[in-house]
Amino acid sequence: xxxxxxxxxVAAYIAGQTGAAGVRVAECARLSxxxxxxxxxxxxxxxxxxxxxxxxxxxxxxxxxxxSASLTRAQEFAxxxxxxxxxxxxxxxxxxxxxxxxxxxxxxxMARAYGTAAGRTLTGGALSPAQARALTRRLGAELAxxxxxxxxxxxxxxxxxxxxxxxxxxxxxxxEALAAVDAPQPALEWALGWLExxxxxxxxxxLAHGDFRTGNYLVQDGELTAILDWEFAxxxxxxxxxxxxxxxxxxxxxRDREAGGIGDKRDLFEGYELAGGRxxxxxxxxxxxxxxxxxxxxxxLQQAGRHLSGEQRSLELALTGxxxxxxxxxxLRHIEDVEGRA
Amino acid sequence: xxxxxxxxxxxxxxxxxxLEQARQLSGVQKYQVLMICNAMGIAERxxxxxxxxxxxxxxxxxxxxxQAGLPESPADEDRLCDDLRSGAIDAAAHDRALLALFxxxxxxxxxxxxxxxxxx
Numbered sequence: 001x002x003x004x005x006x007x008x009x010v011a012a013y014i015a016g017q018t019g020a021a022g023v024r025v026a027e028c029a030r031l032s033x034x035x036x037x038x039x040x041x042x043x044x045x046x047x048x049x050x051x052x053x054x055x056x057x058x059x060x061x062x063x064x065x066x067x068s069a070s071l072t073r074a075q076e077f078a079x080x081x082x083x084x085x086x087x088x089x090x091x092x093x094x095x096x097x098x099x100x101x102x103x104x105x106x107x108x109x110m111a112r113a114y115g116t117a118a119g120r121t122l123t124g125g126a127l128s129p130a131q132a133r134a135l136t137r138r139l140g141a142e143l144a145x146x147x148x149x150x151x152x153x154x155x156x157x158x159x160x161x162x163x164x165x166x167x168x169x170x171x172x173x174x175x176e177a178l179a180a181v182d183a184p185q186p187a188l189e190w191a192l193g194w195l196e197x198x199x200x201x202x203x204x205x206x207l208a209h210g211d212f213r214t215g216n217y218l219v220q221d222g223e224l225t226a227i228l229d230w231e232f233a234x235x236x237x238x239x240x241x242x243x244x245x246x247x248x249x250x251x252x253x254x255r256d257r258e259a260g261g262i263g264d265k266r267d268l269f270e271g272y273e274l275a276g277g278r279x280x281x282x283x284x285x286x287x288x289x290x291x292x293x294x295x296x297x298x299x300x301l302q303q304a305g306r307h308l309s310g311e312q313r314s315l316e317l318a319l320t321g322x323x324x325x326x327x328x329x330x331x332l333r334h335i336e337d338v339e340g341r342a
Numbered sequence: 343x344x345x346x347x348x349x350x351x352x353x354x355x356x357x358x359x360x361l362e363q364a365r366q367l368s369g370v371q372k373y374q375v376l377m378i379c380n381a382m383g384i385a386e387r388x389x390x391x392x393x394x395x396x397x398x399x400x401x402x403x404x405x406x407x408x409q410a411g412l413p414e415s416p417a418d419e420d421r422l423c424d425d426l427r428s429g430a431i432d433a434a435a436h437d438r439a440l441l442a443l444f445x446x447x448x449x450x451x452x453x454x455x456x457x458x459x460x461x462x
Contacts, residue, residue, distance in 0.1 A: 184418075184419040184420045184422070184423040185419075185423065186419050186422040186426055186444070187444035187447065187448065189423050189426045189427060190433055190440050190444065193426065193433045193434075194437070197433075197434060255462060315374075315381055316377060318381070319377060319380060319381060322384060322456070324455075325451035325452045325455050325456070325459075326456050328444065328448045329445070329449070329452060332441060332444055332445050336441065
């Protein structure tokens with residue numbers, strides 16, 4: 001859908017879905033972000049049918065660069081439906097179209113949400129202390145709502161259960177990924193062993209967002225408007241999302257604010273618990289923060305590998321690979337803190 | 343005037359000019375120019391420090407093996423990986439020493455890839 005040249009065809013598809021007698025494209029533009037998917041803002045004026053009037057949609061389809069671990073558009077749509085039905089602030093999903101005659105690739109349509117997702121902006125003083133605190137609690141509450149979805153769940157049979165448990169499923173996957181990387185990474189090998197030796201008891205399996213972090217939600221006027229980027233959703237330990245959110249790598253300009261560079265862990269956990277989530281053990285979150293570092297380092301190495309192998313020459317991918325030493329350095333500092341507290 | 347054969351400041355000078363240009367830009371263009379500046383900075387530091395960093399990492403790994411009572415050679419990251427995977431190094435017994443080693447190695451690499459990270 002390069003340059004959104006398929007906008008008229010997608011508009012006609014939406015008109016068909018709503019039973020509209022006519023449709024006019026009022027706006028179409030590519031939205032920023034999304035290395036794996038392309039997002040287009042599409043504003044339509046629908047005549048008649050079940051949704052007459054002006055509607056602001058986002059059309060999401062595959063980009064040229066995909067990651068094997070991510071969901072297909074059809075799977076992502078099913079996750080979005082499950083999250084939305086659970087009361088999570090996910091963009092409202094409308095239609096999934098797998099007929100490639102319409103846009104060249106499968107796509108789905110969801111409601112457009114407004115705001116900024118930019119990590120450096122949100123953590124760099126864009127929020128007042130009161131807004132930051134309320135947002136932190138709200139994000140905790142959103143996660144608690146999502147984590148109420150447990151297997152088996154209608155429409156999510158394609159999500160595999162982590163075997164034998166989330167910790168060992170993840171360490172096995174990352175070990176395999178490291179074995180496939182050209183440059184040796186002894187610190188990460190050691191960290192995988194550390195994780196296996198320090199694994200907390202299992203905490204049950206829930207629907208996890210898989211990339212729940214600052215940068216993947218929208219904020220407008222200090223308030224959350226939508227949680228985005230559901231392509232890494234998976235059945236997992238509920239602490240995996242909490243650890244990923246709190247990991248040092250995702251705090252941007254707010255390095256001392258442990259909850260996503262936005263606020264305090266205490267507020268995040270309180271928000272989670274007050275919304276009906278389980279009681280949070282901070283030690284488990286700290287454990288999953290180590291896992292988060294390993295995961296992010298593995299992703300960075302894979303991205304650099306795509307550049308180095310010539311598969312996709314890209315300065316951005318090359319520089320992501322150069323972030324591995326700082327991810328490892330932060331991970332080591334965090335392990336020191338965890339061990340110091342033990 | 344004699345033209346110098348080697349200009350160690352060439353990359354740094356070009357990078358400084360590019361950084362100056364980036365101030366006039368915004369959005370995607372600014373982001374891309376800053377990425378280029380970052381890459382030039384890494385290349386410059388790699389040229390200046392690369393050999394020393396590789397030597398320091400090898401020395402640190404050798405010192406670890408010596409301390410652990412294992413053969414010192416080869417002192418490289420491939421062997422360290424293999425030994426950790428195979429269990430030839432008892433990681434639990436050497437957790438402290440390994441953490442100190444990886445900290446040293448990460449600092450060495452950061453000196454090239456992102457020295458500012460060490461100041462944070």
